[in-house]
Amino acid sequence: MNYITKKYRRFRLSLSPQQNLLYGFVSYTLAGWLLLCLPFFQKQAVSALDNLFIATSAISTTGLVTVSVFDTYNGFGQFVVMLLFQIGGIGYMTFTSFILLSRTGNLTHWHQRILNTEFAMPRDFQIRDFLRSVIIFTIGIETIGALCLYIAFTRAGVEHNFAVWSSIYHSVSAFCTAGFGLYNDSFEQFAGNTAVNTILSVLAICGSLGFIVVTDIWNRLTGKTRKITYTSRIIFTVLTVLLAGGTFMIYFFEPSVSTLESSRLTTSFFQAMTALTTVGFNTVPIGGFTLPVLLVVILLMYVGASPSGTGGGLKSTTLTALIAIMWSRIRNNNRVVFFGKKIPLERLYVATSVFILYATVIFVATLVLAFTEHFSLEQILFEITSAIGTVGLSTGITGDLSPWGKAVVIFVMFIGRLGVLTFGLAVMARRKLWKTRATQDDLAV
Incomplete structure (x- = not known):
């Protein structure tokens, strides 16, 4: 047994941080899949592919489903799904690293490297303070969210016992921006319930802002930093601008929302929020949206949440870096400056690479589904953008995908959770830095 343990440890240490993340998420996905396949966790039997789809969607905190979670899995199965998106939401290394830190007071260099890779933290952040804030904030906000949702659900007429489980499940799902629900219509029955909409929005925004922001605010409040x-x-600026813009577009240009009268603003805000934070809940049928508004939602899903948070997408900071590059070129500035600060060249390389890889995955996956499925282009594009952004919104085609279509979406969801650049580095990168001896030449662009 000791020999096997040593071999396993040696194998993990030989992997790069990106490969360790890939290995870890694959392991958790397969473990969740095997559990969901067991009759003990099911109300009714479904195919192995559907179970794999649900497991991947949960660990990637996406929320796309081919079968109803409530109708397919019993309480134990629903708990497994919740556990998967909790692990996926805060990162699979977080709990083990926190336990190690609590017991020994230190983190190994191996743990620190993987955590830095998973959360993409700025250089001036202390990993120990960051890790503690992640755990404390997650437990605190999910507990408060569950209590608030319980009160809101019971006042809305939900039966007591189900309200208890539903409030816990949806609090974790909202904070982890997982989009999994126990209601088959998501939250359409609560479209006019301001309390439920507000609680879910606060939870999702807290999760999507990122633990960098949480740690930052905590350090500011405790006096560790001045600003x-x-x-x-x-992150705050991009979130505010896109959330306001998305709400405006849905409010004024979506006919299905204009008929709601008293809850029109709440619904418009909620749908913009759910796309941008990648939480994936909906209070109106997305399939009924007009094409212009559907494209706005696709854009919000494409940008997504913030780095180190529970949400997916391209990330708000990546968008900022790309805008900064464009703005600097237009102004003929040889330095990339935004908000009065020069952005490091290394970060610009990463942002550009992520953007190209992200667009490539969307294009290739959309092209494949255009061959295998019979849906319209906008429906396929929406589904793929939702998958890679780990959003979970759908126009209603997920359950009708062919086996090949489901396999493609599974792959895209997994890449979306791991990150396109992390996935690329895990699969293709050399272990050591590649020093090229190529000579420089000009390229017309």
Whole structure:
């Protein structure tokens, strides 16, 4: 047994941080899949592919489903799904690293490297303070969210016992921006319930803002720092602008929302929020949206949440870096400056690479589904953008995908959770830095 343990440990240490993340998420996905396949966790039998789809959707915190979670899995199965999106939401290394830190007071260099890779933290962040804030904030916000949802659900007429489980499940799902629900219509029956909409929105925004922002605010409140970091200011700015813009577009240009009258603003805000934070809940049928508004939602899903948070997408800071590059070129500035700060060249390389890889995955996956499925282009594009952004919104085609279509979406969801650049580095990168001896030449662009 000791020999096997040593071999396993040696194998893990030989992997790069990106490969360790890939290995870890694959392991958790397969473990969840095997559990969901057992009759003990099921109300009714479904195919192995559907179970794999649900397991991948949960660990990636996406929320796309081919079968109803409530109708397919019993309480134990629903708990497994919740456990998967809890692990996927805060990162599979977080709990083990926190336990190690609590017991020994230190983290190994191996743990620190993987955590830095998983959360993409700024260089001036202390990993120990960051890890503690992640655990404390997660437990605290999910507990408060569950209590608030319980009160809101019982006042809305939900039966007591189900309200208890539903409030816990949806609090975790909202904070982890997982989009999994126990209601087959998501939250359409609560479209006019301001309390439920507000609680879910606060939970999702808290999760999507990112633990960098949480740690930053905590350090500011406790006096460890005098002001919030540049990254946090960018995150707040982008979130505010896109959330306001998305709400405006849905409010004024979506006919299905204009008929709601008293809850029109709440619904418009909720649908913009659910796309941008990648939580994936909906209070109106997305399939009924007009094409212009559908494209706005696709854009919000494409940008997504913030780095180190529970949400997916391209990330708000990546969008900022790309805008900064464009703005600097237009102004003929040889330095990339945004909000009065020069962005490091290394970060610009990463942002550009992520953007290209992200667009490539969307294009290839959309092209494949255009061959295998019979749906319209906008429906396929919406589904793939939702999958890679780990959003979970759908126009209603997920359950009708062919086996090949489901396999493609599974693969895209997994890449979306791991990150396109992390996946690329895990699969293709050399272990050591590649020093090229190529000579420089000009390229017309």
